[in-house]
Amino acid sequence: MSQTRAKTPRQPTIAHADDDPIYLTEFRTAMLARGLSVHTRNAYMRDLRLCLNTSSTPLTTWGEAQVQHCLKSMMQLGKSVRTQARILSSLRQFFLWQIGNGGRDDNPCEHIKAPKTGSSLPKTLSEDDVTCLLDAPDISTVLGLRDKAMLEVLYACGLRVSELINISLEQLNLNAGWLQITGKGNKTRLVPLGEFAITAIENYMLHRRTLLPDGRNDCQAVFLTAQGGYMTRHNFWHMIKKYARIANITSDISPHTLRHAFATHLINHGADLRSVQLLLGHSNLSTTQIYTHVATTRLQNLHKQHHPRG
Structure with missing residues (x-):
């Protein structure tokens, strides 16, 4: 790193x-x-x-x-x-x-x-696998608290990895429970955090200052590196691979996998496509529609596995 x-x-x-x-x-x-x-x-x-x-x-x-x-x-x-x-x-x-x-x-x-090119479906994770991944960081350390908060935010908000690592303090409103994200094309959107992500951020923020060099407060990144600066995409890619191993997740995952899981799980639980589009920051609804296919495929697999005539 x-x-x-x-x-x-x-x-x-x-x-x-x-x-x-x-x-x-x-x-x-x-x-x-x-x-x-x-x-x-x-x-x-x-x-x-x-x-x-x-x-x-x-x-x-x-x-x-x-x-x-x-x-x-x-x-x-x-x-x-x-x-x-x-x-x-x-x-x-x-x-x-x-x-x-x-x-x-x-x-x-x-x-x-x-x-x-065919229509390959995005890789995603089951809700149980996501829970195991989110529980993998060691929250007895400040870096573990940071990693826990980052994973919770990524799954709660469906962010792109570049959006996650570049979140600044001014974009974060814990009282209102929102993030203000600037995504592709410099388009701004508001994304709700959810209780688990808010709690994880609050626990991390109590110790965030310890990652800054002594006497300095010159970096506005919410999620600091061990050196007290902004993270890279490469940093976070290695981090999520590490926690996937700890969580015994055998499939090959990347930071984008949690974005796919965010969208798929929302649709599985009844969210409408237009709302998911807004949360993901997609310009076109057709980009979001792939997740309806993911949800349908999962339902077909569940039917085949559990129905007596599946």
Whole structure:
């Protein structure tokens, strides 16, 4: 884990390549102007650099034949269907940018169908597994209290890991029982905490100051590292893996698994889809609808397991 003390939220770094052609640099600048996140911009650039390796022709002059050859090359390299579809999407966005710039009149991706990726359901956890995971931290230590609070908040609020680690003191209102979260696209939403999460945070906050260096109070992060700074996504990824082992959870889980569990369990207990969408911060209801399939699949499995004619 990082030993650096970050007094402000850690930001993802921009992945530069010195040998990028000028048009890729211009495309990155255009994406910044559109307000796309660093993660999204890096993903686009990573995909387009892969494409450049499949042809000696400049990307700006590609036609449909070069796009088809690129996708075939990706398949031969063993890239997954999902990766191929993402690369096609990145190419499509690049050519749309060219058209908007007046650099070309056509989009060579227009008539190419994306590879079918299937509809894989998100990994989730049973309610019993979640309880075991939340009980795994050793709350006799301040770091254990912190970890307990973080896991409780993640499950109570269905946050993305970046939202969790960047919660500041001003976003937290324990009296009202709410968190104010700024998510993707800088959209702000209010999320209720619930009694268990509030209690866990209160227990941790009694000892939070002990994680700050002596005499300092210069970091506004709610959840501090042992050095008294903001955490990284990598920090929390290792943490949840550790507690999964302690809880004897054999499935491979990540921080996002608790977000999936949050949504699935809400729907299992009768929450309406629109409310779950608002709590998760999804822009489109179609993104949230996947959790209805998860809940349906679980009901089918329960029926098969327990019904005499299942």
